[in-house]
Amino acid sequence: MDLLRFLEHPSFLLFRRFSHANIDRSLNRRRKLLKQSHWWKNYSPESTSTVKWTTLSHHGVIFPPPYSPHKIPIIYEGNPIILKPHQEEAATLWASVIGTQWETKETFRKNFERSFLETLGKRHKIKSLDKCDFSQIVEYLEKEKENKKNRTAEEKRAEKEEKLALYKKKGYAVVDGVKEKILNFVVEPPGLFRGRGDHPKAGLIKRRIMPEDVTINIGEDSKIPKCPVRGHKWGNIVHNHTVTWLAYYKDPILPNSFKYVWLAATSKMKGLNDMLKYEKARKLKEFIDKARESYWSKIKSRILLDRQLGSALYLIDKLALRVGNEKSNEEADTVGCCSLRVEHIKFEEDNKITLDFLAKDCMRYYNTIQIDPEVYKNLQDFTKNKDLDDDLFDLIRSNTLNDYLKSLMEGLSSKVFRTFNASIRLQEQLAIFNEKNLQLEDKMQFFIKANKEVALLCNHQKTVPKNFDNQLERINSQITKKKSKIENLENHAKELRKKKRLAKSENVKKRITTNIKNTKKMIEKVKDDIEKLETRIEMKEDTKNIALETSKINYIDPRIVVSWCKKNKVPLDKVYSKSLKEKFKWAMNTEPDWVF
DNA sequence: CTAGGAACTTAGTAGTAGTAAA
DNA sequence: TTTACTACTACTAAGTTCCTAG
Incomplete structure (x- = not known):
């Protein structure tokens, strides 16, 4: 039920056993607060004016x-x-x-x-x-x-x-x-x-x-x-x-x-814009077939400019590249799609290309990928008779591309593709999940893996922590300890069994049997612990230089996350920190069956 | 039509506070 | 109680986008 309606509901009032004056004051205060903070319930188009x-x-x-x-x-x-x-x-x-x-x-x-x-x-x-x-x-x-x-x-x-x-x-x-x-x-x-x-x-x-x-x-x-x-x-x-x-x-x-x-991310100004960003990405979902059709026809066009536009958008859509504005020489030499130079692309066998360039924050983008032969041929053409430091897409710029996108969908720009593809990717990955009876840790592991796919797509990286190896070493030594504990427990069990055989009275036998049972239980538990530690190491190693937070904060529609958590009984705190929950408060009431 | 200004989003890292392990 | 990690937050750099003036 709507919280405001609930607050006004007689059962709530009775429950609080307030004096009338208090109730009125408290309600007024709350109503005011609610009206103020629940902007997403009744935002109007003019709020974006x-x-x-x-x-x-x-x-x-x-x-x-x-x-x-x-x-x-x-x-x-x-x-x-x-x-x-x-x-x-x-x-x-x-x-x-x-x-x-x-x-x-x-x-x-x-x-x-x-x-x-x-x-x-x-x-x-x-x-x-x-x-x-x-x-x-x-x-x-x-x-x-x-x-x-x-x-x-x-x-x-x-x-x-x-x-x-x-x-x-x-x-x-x-x-x-x-x-x-x-x-x-x-x-x-x-x-x-x-x-x-x-x-x-x-x-x-x-x-x-x-x-x-x-x-x-x-x-x-x-x-x-x-x-x-x-x-x-x-x-x-x-x-x-x-x-x-x-x-x-x-x-x-x-x-x-x-x-x-x-203002902070929790404010209406920021929150509304954030929500609208995802709404725009969802709108692209309706137009994406048309857009892909469009850039494919451009890829096959006889006009060089169109072939460049189509091929560039192909890369942005497929690889989630940034658009790449020109930069002055007062800045670091980094590039995005439109500012790629001949030196950044290598043509391999089997329609594979290797892209190797410094992207935002000088993060290296290094990726070998198979592309469609038409695009492969186009890109090869674009490099002909050029020097290494010439622009790959010499006839277009970020604004050319964005102008073209405007013709496909109102308000469409290059960065929407990144949001769209990142959110879709997470949703797809999460959809694979259907084993409801897993332990929470396993669910989380699954979520992190899905999150990792998005981070890889967006090339979100971080430096490996200074004492990363030490950290792994520590977990490993915990595992070793637990393994020797198991050995001890097993020996103990063996001895118990021996004692049981030699025991005379039924009572003693019974007692030893329970003891054996308990020991077995303990062994199981320690084994379970070891397994958990091992997956922890595996996950740590697996994501040591991948920044998972960036996509969570900027690219993944929080409603996908909230609905998945609800559907699978995963507490939201496992996925979002306190401040992220606040940032995404507009998405917290998403229903379990919500779809991006 | 283009260059650069203005405004806003996206990004990784340094440092800190809270917590777990020793 | 101390030490060592871990999980966040704070910080600010580095992008994108749109617009306007020349």
């Missing part, structure tokens, strides 16, 4: 604490040098990177050095990073870390409380009367830019953001938040109803982009 909010109030953004100098010198050619605070801050940022992978990265080092020397000024005696000895600062940082680790429980509690209080005070916005969490209400602190892969700007000092850098978006009737840094003021105040951001500031590294302050 260009007006994103009517009233909006919040507390602006807050800033990381100012730098407090430690006055520890760096040693330069044998001389200790105490730097000015802002210079010392830069030096300390570098010190915090020493011993990590970043320290030895060529670009990172070069860029930091340039940034650092600039901070010091031309006439400073420090001329080279290589000659700087940061070890005293490193030592200091280590001590600080140690101190932090050794805080008393009381201190930790106080800190936690303080954090919570800040969150309560500043961490939410009120949008059209609904209180919503903010995703990132603290601006990014200064740091060294950790661009991924071979990013040309990695290592640059990311400067401190000041209130003057920040534009606040807030309702006309709302109180303008007080600037939290004394002596400073907000850069700008706007009242833009057509956007969802609460504030933005210029990206301190990339001159043409911004950092935005948004």
Whole structure:
């Protein structure tokens, strides 16, 4: 039953044994809350219009604490040098990177050095990073870390409380009367830019953001938040109803982009968009036959441009590739479908191709796959008379492809194919499952395997944890222990049987028989444990470099997951963390027989 | 018609807090 | 009680998409 109706139902009221006044107050409160939070029950098309909010109030953004100098010198050619605070801050940022992978990265080092020397000024005696000895600062940082680790429980509690209080005070916005969490209400602190892969700007000092850098978006009737840094003021105040951001500031590294302050995933603004994303993917389900027919006719077209369009979409559909926009040379050299170059594709026997390129986040996409001969031939054609660094699809770009998609279905774009195929893939994999009597662990194992298929499709990877081998080793030693335990138990059983044979009284025999039975039971249990540990190892090994969460968060329609869990009596907590359950609260009431 | 701006989604990793094992 | 893992969350980088100005 609808929760609201239930709350109003006489049996509920009776059950609570509230006084009437209390009931009224409580109901009103709840009704208000329900009306506010159950947006998915009665969302209307206009909620997706260009007006994103009517009233909006919040507390602006807050800033990381100012730098407090430690006055520890760096040693330069044998001389200790105490730097000015802002210079010392830069030096300390570098010190915090020493011993990590970043320290030895060529670009990172070069860029930091340039940034650092600039901070010091031309006439400073420090001329080279290589000659700087940061070890005293490193030592200091280590001590600080140690101190932090050794805080008393009381201190930790106080800190936690303080954090919570800040969150309560500043961490939410009120949008059209609904209180919503903010995703990132603290601006990014200064740091060294950790661009991924071979990013040309990695290592640059990311400067401190000041209130003057920040534009606040807030309702006309709302109180303008007080600037939290004394002596400073907000850069700008706007009242833009057509956007969802609460504030933005210029990206301190990339001159043409911004950092935005948004509501959390639990908010209506984000949740509704998320739901609509999946609805769009479901709409593609209706159009997919038509779309595939269309790109197949293009693949066979005599017009080169069409052959490129058709073949590109074929790859996007079949391999769930990203569309691949062009990138400037201020960014790492990564590609997607439309930006593939000749060097990224190899033609093998039997209509197989190998794609080998760096994708988003410099994750390597490496896949050998058999494709249809028509596409194989097309792709081969596209590489003719080209250099290795020429575009494979030289006549099209992401927008060409997206324009074409618009002609197939309203609102269709390339990324919808990824969502569509990922969700479909999970649903298909889960549909294979029909053994209802499995243990929960086995069900979970099955789910993880299905999830893994999606992650593989989308090429979602993660680095293998540092001490992964140790972890396996530990489980293995547990198995060894349990195996020797079984041996002992078996010996014990053997002896019991011997005793039973020699026993005279019936009573003793009976007692020994129960003992034997119990021992056997124990053996079974330990064997079961071993089996569980073994599958745990297997699963761990199997997914050690695969990121399962990414697809769960971004690509898999949560309704597929919820319905499967309900149908198979798997508690949702097994699949979704607390925050994911909140993010997907709009999908929590999905019926067991729901289909994507 | 194209380049780049603006806004929003998707992505992996670092660090932390809570929990299990020793 | 300490140590070691594990499971999350916080963080922020890196994509896509759509739009507008020239």
